[in-house]
Amino acid sequence: xxxxxxxxxxxxxxxxxxxxxxxxxxxxxxxxxxxxxxxxxxxxxxxxxxxxxxxxxxxxxxxxxxxxxxxxxxxxxxxxxxxxxxxxxxxxxxxxxxxxxxxxxxxxxxxxxxxxxxxxxxxxxxxxxxxxxxxxxxxxxxxxxxxxxxxxxxxxxxxxxxxxxxxxxxxxxxxxxxxxxxxxxxxxxxxxxxxxxxxxxxxxxxxxxxxxxxxxxxxxxxxxxxxxxxxxxxxxxxxxxxxxxxxxxxxxxxxxxxxxxxxxxxxxxxxxxxxxxxxxxxxxxxxxxxxxxxxxxxxxxxxxxxxxxxxxxxxxxxxx
Amino acid sequence: xxxxxxxxxxxxxxxxxxxxxxxxxxxxxxxxxxxxxxxxxxxxxxxxxxxxxxxxxxxxxxxxxxxxxxxxxxxxxxxxxxxxxxxxxxxxxxxxxxxxxxxxxxxxxxxxxxxxxxxxxxxxxxxxxxxxxxxxxxxxxxxxxxxxxxxxxxxxxxxxxxxxxxxxxxxxxxxxxxxxxxxxxxxxxxxxxxxxxxxxxxxxxxxxxxxxxxxxxxxxxxxxxxxxxxxxxxxxxxxxxxxxxxxxxxxxxxxxxxxxxxxxxxxxxxxxxxxxxxxxxxxxxxxxxxxxxxxxxxxxxxxxxxxxxxxxxxxxxxxxxxxxxxxxxxxxxxxxxxxxxxxxxxxxxxxxxxxxxxxxxxxxxxxxxxxxxxxxxxxxxxxxxxxxxxxxxxxxxxxxxxxxxxxxxxxxxxxxxxxxxxxxxxxxxxxxxxxxxxxxxxxxxx
Ligand code: B12
Ligand code: SF4
Numbered sequence: 001x002x003x004x005x006x007x008x009x010x011x012x013x014x015x016x017x018x019x020x021x022x023x024x025x026x027x028x029x030x031x032x033x034x035x036x037x038x039x040x041x042x043x044x045x046x047x048x049x050x051x052x053x054x055x056x057x058x059x060x061x062x063x064x065x066x067x068x069x070x071x072x073x074x075x076x077x078x079x080x081x082x083x084x085x086x087x088x089x090x091x092x093x094x095x096x097x098x099x100x101x102x103x104x105x106x107x108x109x110x111x112x113x114x115x116x117x118x119x120x121x122x123x124x125x126x127x128x129x130x131x132x133x134x135x136x137x138x139x140x141x142x143x144x145x146x147x148x149x150x151x152x153x154x155x156x157x158x159x160x161x162x163x164x165x166x167x168x169x170x171x172x173x174x175x176x177x178x179x180x181x182x183x184x185x186x187x188x189x190x191x192x193x194x195x196x197x198x199x200x201x202x203x204x205x206x207x208x209x210x211x212x213x214x215x216x217x218x219x220x221x222x223x224x225x226x227x228x229x230x231x232x233x234x235x236x237x238x239x240x241x242x243x244x245x246x247x248x249x250x251x252x253x254x255x256x257x258x259x260x261x262x263x264x265x266x267x268x269x270x271x272x273x274x275x276x277x278x279x280x281x282x283x284x285x286x287x288x289x290x291x292x293x294x295x296x297x298x299x300x301x302x303x304x305x306x307x308x309x310x311x312x313x314x315x316x317x318x319x320x
Numbered sequence: 321x322x323x324x325x326x327x328x329x330x331x332x333x334x335x336x337x338x339x340x341x342x343x344x345x346x347x348x349x350x351x352x353x354x355x356x357x358x359x360x361x362x363x364x365x366x367x368x369x370x371x372x373x374x375x376x377x378x379x380x381x382x383x384x385x386x387x388x389x390x391x392x393x394x395x396x397x398x399x400x401x402x403x404x405x406x407x408x409x410x411x412x413x414x415x416x417x418x419x420x421x422x423x424x425x426x427x428x429x430x431x432x433x434x435x436x437x438x439x440x441x442x443x444x445x446x447x448x449x450x451x452x453x454x455x456x457x458x459x460x461x462x463x464x465x466x467x468x469x470x471x472x473x474x475x476x477x478x479x480x481x482x483x484x485x486x487x488x489x490x491x492x493x494x495x496x497x498x499x500x501x502x503x504x505x506x507x508x509x510x511x512x513x514x515x516x517x518x519x520x521x522x523x524x525x526x527x528x529x530x531x532x533x534x535x536x537x538x539x540x541x542x543x544x545x546x547x548x549x550x551x552x553x554x555x556x557x558x559x560x561x562x563x564x565x566x567x568x569x570x571x572x573x574x575x576x577x578x579x580x581x582x583x584x585x586x587x588x589x590x591x592x593x594x595x596x597x598x599x600x601x602x603x604x605x606x607x608x609x610x611x612x613x614x615x616x617x618x619x620x621x622x623x624x625x626x627x628x629x630x631x632x633x634x635x636x637x638x639x640x641x642x643x644x645x646x647x648x649x650x651x652x653x654x655x656x657x658x659x660x661x662x663x664x665x666x667x668x669x670x671x672x673x674x675x676x677x678x679x680x681x682x683x684x685x686x687x688x689x690x691x692x693x694x695x696x697x698x699x700x701x702x703x704x705x706x707x708x709x710x711x712x713x714x715x716x717x718x719x720x721x722x723x724x725x726x727x728x729x730x731x732x733x734x735x736x737x738x739x740x741x742x743x744x745x746x747x748x749x750x751x752x753x754x755x756x757x758x759x760x761x762x763x764x765x766x
Pocket of ligand 1: 187188189190193216217218219222223226256639659660661662664666667670671691692693694695696697698699700727728729730731750751752753754755756758
């Protein structure tokens with residue numbers, strides 16, 4: 001019996017966004033990474049093109065973090081003391097992109113200075129040829145204070161600056177525009193909020209080809225279902241032709257996973273949770289793959305073993 | 321696809337005799353389309369119309385039930401492609417594979433561990449559903465013996481795996497009176513397998529290497545009077561299985577294509593590597609499988625999968641909540657400390673579990689935040705100083721605690737000033753941001 005497979009016909013497609021710039025284009029990266037460009041729902045190769053595979057960014061910090069799971073400390077070892085070494089180790093672990101999160105304070109306890117931030121970014125750029133994403137510590141004023149000098153000191157690199165939120169996007173978007181960088185627009189799990197922020201940022205003059213959106217997710221067991229559904233809805237809206245949703249999506253899975261008890265804690269947890277390390281890696285890997293299947297283009301991870309597993313899954317998913 | 325009111329109307333006698341209790345046939349048809357009345361309320365419908373209406377009312381993905389003594393699992397009956405469109409209803413069954421060439425003692429030990437396994441998640445006890453017993457030996461008596469061994473330690477539903485009808489007959493004989501899933505029928509053995517399915521009233525898994533082949537087989541098998549089927553379209557890698565499952569679900573939901581209107585069975589256990597197996601299983605859970613067969617059991621593998629299954633199958637319209645109120649943990653006394661949190665289940669249990677583990681007697685006040693997490697509720701204006709103060713009054717907290725001190729979640733430290741104003745005479749303390757850090761905080765600070 002010849003079964004006629006129903007195919008969705010979509011009128012819209014996701015913008016392709018290129019991260020990083022090589023020397024010829026005014027940067028210093030040895031390679032660039034392009035995400036987006038989908039013309040169909042995730043991996044429906046029989047009905048439309050998925051020109052660019054989802055990619056993995058590995059999160060590193062400008063200094064050894066105080067509150068990361070011991071499993072992560074074990075995995076990265078002394079590289080955590082030096083962002084350049086850490087970036088290299090991440091590249092060796094298979095990262096497609098490096099995501100550097102600036103800390104609130106230096107190891108001495110004083111607030112991170114703009115100079116320290118610029119130094120850390122430069123060190124990472126020197127250590128790896130991969131495209132770089134730089135996130136502020138997550139406090140509006142300090143984010144602006146650090147990200148602007150970083151953007152200026154790296155003009156032309158097509159860095160990705162995070163995170164633009166509804167209350168704090170102008171300064172970051174403006175410096176991205178002035179210095180040839182990209183931004184991430186983050187909203188709280190809501191299609192309309194995402195559209196609104198994308199409109200606000202693109203109205204400032206930043207082209208859509210330089211915006212990624214982060215619709216926010218929770219980890220497995222802590223809200224993943226909301227992230228999953230909002231991404232499915234955003235991608236459908238994009239394919240239906242809604243211009244302000246046609247941006248590649250990024251989700252920060254590492255930070256979400258590794259703050260859960262399942263990831264963070266080995267002692268005093270129920271025996272039914274099983275082996276700590278394998279459970280924690282499963283937690284991160286399954287969160288990532290599930291969200292990639294719901295339309296994530298970039299997943300930010302923390303553990304090298306998860307990176308390996310997620311990349312293997314993506315290779316499998318991209319096989320036609 | 322369900323018929324519209326107008327389509328149903330065309331099948332009714334159109335006499336407006338009112339015997340159904342409605343003024344016109346059209347009014348009755350509309351109610352029928354909305355599933356608010358039963359067709360039997362009209363005494364005048366023709367047999368032919370009845371058959372057509374029944375066909376259209378059947379769910380697009382057939383409901384399949386596996387039964388054993390005391391256990392039952394239902395899968396299928398889904399109505400949407402995406403959970404946000406409504407919800408997913410029947411969680412896929414998670415089965416652990418055992419093989420008949422393993423020594424009986426090993427089988428029993430493995431099965432006993434799975435049978436006993438439960439893990440708590442937001443107040444629920446999650447566990448696995450059953451076992452898939454596979455004939456590797458090819459020998460009927462060995463297969464029956466392995467099933468017998470499983471049955472000495474677990475009563476959970478079974479999937480029986482063999483393509484040899486004689487072996488399958490012996491297996492079914494070992495669990496007579498139950499309704500296991502027979503796996504399975506392919507192009508060669510389908511007639512004999514269909515006979516077994518009929519004889520044992522058991523659902524039959526149908527194996528094809530393409531959707532064309534599958535559809536052809538299910539139609540033939542249906543011709544033999546078998547209604548309950550499950551599909552194995554054959555994909556074993558992430559790309560093929562995702563596409564196949566999506567195509568089958570689309571055909572059922574959008575086209576009401578009956579030959580593939582059955583749940584799918586997936587075999588992540590064939591992955592050959594536990595890491596890849598987990599990923600395949602996660603995909604099967606999110607993307608439309610009805611049965612998922614896993615290889616060797618380990619808690620670190622199944623716990624994440626069980627949680628994922630809960631998450632994907634929660635109703636997107638209703639967050640899982642607990643009752644607001646003043647909860648007593650570890651038998652609190654009047655002088656015991658008081659913490660406050662919201663009534664989102666995940667939030668409540670994250671906190672309650674930590675507090676319970678400390679053994680410290682504690683009052684936990686759960687404010688009515690409309691089922692939202694701390695920050696979500698705060699951002700939505702459902703967890704503010706006013707609401708917290710109101711909860712203190714509503715739950716008569718002052719009558720129960722002698723120490724007027726309340727601990728806020730660290731994420732809403734900003735509320736402390738306002739709360740002090742709302743609760744004169746109270747001390748407001750800010751706790752850690754994450755519940756994981758509560759035990760240390762409680763031991764040192766409270
Ligand atoms: C899932 C989610 C949702 C879901 C709701 C889920 C629910 N039922 O609550 C949905 C999609 C509906 C949603 C909606 C919104 N959300 Co929301 N959401 C999230 C998300 C992803 C996870 C929240 C979660 O479930 N966490 C898990 C639970 C267990 O955490 P928790 O309640 O905080 O509890 C922990 C701690 O607080 C602590 N704790 C809890 N109680 C206590 C008590 C004491 C004493 C102590 C010491 C500790 C403690 O222990 C727990 C475990 O560590 C977060 C972002 C994130 N990744 O965290 C955003 C987030 C909370 N949402 C946010 C916002 C803004 C919203 C909206 C207002 C957006 C909008 N304008 O529409 C809406 C509001 C809802 C509405 N208007 O109806 C923001 C809040 C920003 C802020 N800092 O104020 C966040 C942080 C996202 C962001 N970065 O922008 N959201
Ligand atoms: S009983 Fe049947 S025929 Fe009579 S009005 Fe109702 S639907 Fe029409």
